[in-house]
Amino acid sequence: MPIILATALAVGVLIGGYLNFSGPGRGFASNANRSKLNKLIELIESEYVDDINTDSIVDLTVNGILEKLDPHSVYIAKSEMEQVAQSMKGDFVGIGVNFYMYNDTVAIIKPIENGPSEIAGLKSGDRILYAGKTKLFGRKLPTDSLFSKLKGEEGSKVNLTIYRKSENRKFNVAVTRGVVPIKSVDIAIMLDKETGYVKINRFAETTYKEFHNGLLGLKKQGATQLIVDVRNNGGGYMEMAADIADEFLKDDELIVKTKNKKGNIDETLATEAGNFETGKVYVLINENTASASEILAGALQDNDRGTVVGRRSFGKGLVQKEMPLGDGSAVRLTVARYYTPSGRSIQKPYTNGTDDYFSDFEKRFVSGELFAADSIKVADSLKFKTKKGRIVYGGGGIIPDVFVPIEGSHGDEALGMLMQSGLMSYFVFEQLDKDRKSFRNLTFPQMVQKLNATDVYFNNFKSYVSRSGLVFNLDSQKAVVKRYIAAEFSRQLFDENKYFQMVLKEDVMVKKVLGKK
Template sequence: MSSSRKIFFPLALSIAVAFGLLLGNKLSRNNDVASTVSGKNKLNRLLDFIDREYVDDVNTDSIVDITVDKILENLDPHSIYINKKDLVAVSESMNGNFVGIGVNFYMYKDTVAIIKTIKDGPSEKAGLKAGDRILFAENFQLFDKKISNDTLFSKLKGEVGSEVNLTIFRKSTNKKFKLKVKRDVIPIKSVDVALKVSDEVGYIKINRFAETTYNEFHKGLLKLKAQGIKSLIVDVRGNGGGYLEMAEKIADEFLKDKELIVKTKNKKGNEDLSFATEEGDFESGKIYVLIDENTASASEILAGAIQDNDRGTIVGRRSFGKGLVQREMPLGDGSAVRLTVARYYTPSGRSIQKPFEDKADGYFNEFEKRFANGELYEADSIKVADSLKYKTIKKGRIVYGGGGIIPDVFVPLSSNHGEEATTMIMQSGLVDYFVFEELDKNRAFFEKLSLENLKTEIFANDKYFNDFQNYVAQGGFLMDYSNKEKILTYLYAEFVRQLFSDEAHYKIILQEDAMVKKVLELK
């Protein structure tokens, strides 16, 4: 089962951010956790005392969880403890798949409403459709009561090939019926889309670096090459990272044989250098990498490799600034720690790790600080240290370490703060829900419309603009409605996503994208 983007994917994403912007298994595994014998004995003895002697019953496992968290808090912001429940969700996201029934859904009026079935997935094959409600999974009721995500997922997920009997209500025919769905492996895409934004310019959006990312990326790259692209935009905005190896393999597609991609150095001073091979499929075309303040970790490795080798142009705003490598170490009970085991350096020798004296929320959310100092709006406001000055490999251009990748071409946020807030709302789940509910009123009518007729319906009819204002107000949000054209464009794009495809959706949205527009100007 794939939940709605606003239930499953944001859950995975929020876990990734909270867990320190994942960066994975570069170094050889070993599970030695350094601590003194006396320290171990002291902790074990204290837990035994509590277990045997404390006046009330205490769950010592929960105490251990708190203790591990406190120990790791004294290290760095990216060394973290992952409990058993959260590890399952993170692992599925980073594996790039899970076993389920294959639907995007959300809870609409206390009922599981299907936004869309996954193409060629189990639910589509069984006959489920967008707008259907799932009332029961076997004999377990899924409506008219509060159900946690964990409970809901447990009813719809399962083993490959296992079957679940569903009771469905189809609003379009006002009928209730039973359906048997055979669970299967459901991919979680880490590459959102690969498409052309002009005759010769391709665009690939990577949302994280999971086990399947390189294969997804390579497939998209070959498709675009076959369509005759001469330049490629790689979008890693908002990408918090993932597996180091995936970033290396993607960089290898652009760099020539023996060009350095990244260097890591561990506690003992041992260095591990990763070089490009002669295998690259796009070593001569122009490359543009889009970054922002939420671009981190493996994404910064990719951007740094392209920038330091003078291979392409980095466009956007200064990246997050994470230059630490973690290794996941299982603790034997289904939980794990991700421990920082090395630092990484870009080809010019830069560490882009920002200071982490502030290990609280401020470290992970610098938006307010960058907003206050003006660097989201003016490139000159980005603070750099001359002591952290480096030169790119081929052209000797000046680049800086010490806190993220500074773009070659700066693209600010809109100086109209109301418009920027509007964009954030229009990219949120609020729009998804509004569009679903509009479709739900008369799905048969919308499904008959072509793309052009759908556009006319949305833009020529004030009903949707007015209804959306009411919908936002009912949700308690404030919003600037002065740019009516932009709001209608986002609404139209979401109608297209739910009725047609993600690719058709992106083709509309990217026409409004300031960074994509900048790249096309640079062309």
């Protein structure tokens, strides 16, 4: 069963943060070198004793070249481009369901609210047996194959054969494909009468619009201070981070500047627009906050507009340009460095190679900096001043104004990632699938009471994790595990708001901002 833990965050940082410039890319250093590579590929294709997929050789060559540059200059294969582009675009055309393969059958975890499937009457727990005449069960189809059967042109129809376990019946339904959003702003809710909270998971094409709408909604509800959560946000479009920073900064305040190989400097300044130029702002960061997220945090910190809370961020200060390679693949090449308003580069060193670069969490853990602010190494030579003269440092991430240590041990951090992974989602689905009727008419408080009154689901989850081949001491974090189980039940039975209400009430960084113990 697939589960995304620490590696996923590294990958998110690797490909998440880039600035999409326009214009043609440069070629190889010389025609002679280009001809040499082309000649070698031709010779292998025509003369080599065994049949070789030369496309794969080209991919290896490109990756080998990029590995000599920096950790963020990456190759995106043709097979990966659609998914990457879709994520950054912020939507796709499909039937609008969250699903996974359960016992070789496509099981709907939950239809997306107001999406094509919900409109067509599909429900959580439904199995999709056929898409048209294509059998989807009992075949162990890879996810990309399933997507290809369910996606299509906007307005087109797909005839689905559904089995509804709760009613023990099979039926056919035509679903009209539509545009399905991929949210980059998870939630925008009020935590108390005056505090709004916004969680941004990446910076895609739609992020500013999502954030703007959420911010206006929170202001209408009375928000006079705001928490912007970019923990575990690997980045994305720099323009989106700048537009969000503009909501808080006054006209002509510097947001970010970039400098390329030729020494050309581009500055991004705040405009007259801005819907939250007064009122307290807090930015939550951690060791997996990177790139565009660091631009936002750095802009508010250096302009003394916001308080940065958490732990030192990842430290990505490089700007990538995406360039197509003509065959559906692309390369993201580092073309500039960015600097915060005070003039600091927050790019951490990468001279020891990519593996060392992305295993920085281990070094931070061992050094103690995840537990104590005074363990963070700073260089006096990289000392800068904010607008009001406060000292800040460059050289490797944004250092928070208010430090919040990581909870517990290294294993506890992995546990937190487990709690927010697909494994928890699948577990709760399967528990509901056994007896969905017993939850059907419960109110939210009744559901919470039902779950808290027993250890059955906690014990079932321990067994589920063990069967997945993972080793965790869940008994030592029983209260945390039960809270996340209840939160995921809330998400699948109710909505995202209920999920975050349960998770955030015990969040240590949020409690720090709100002055709670």
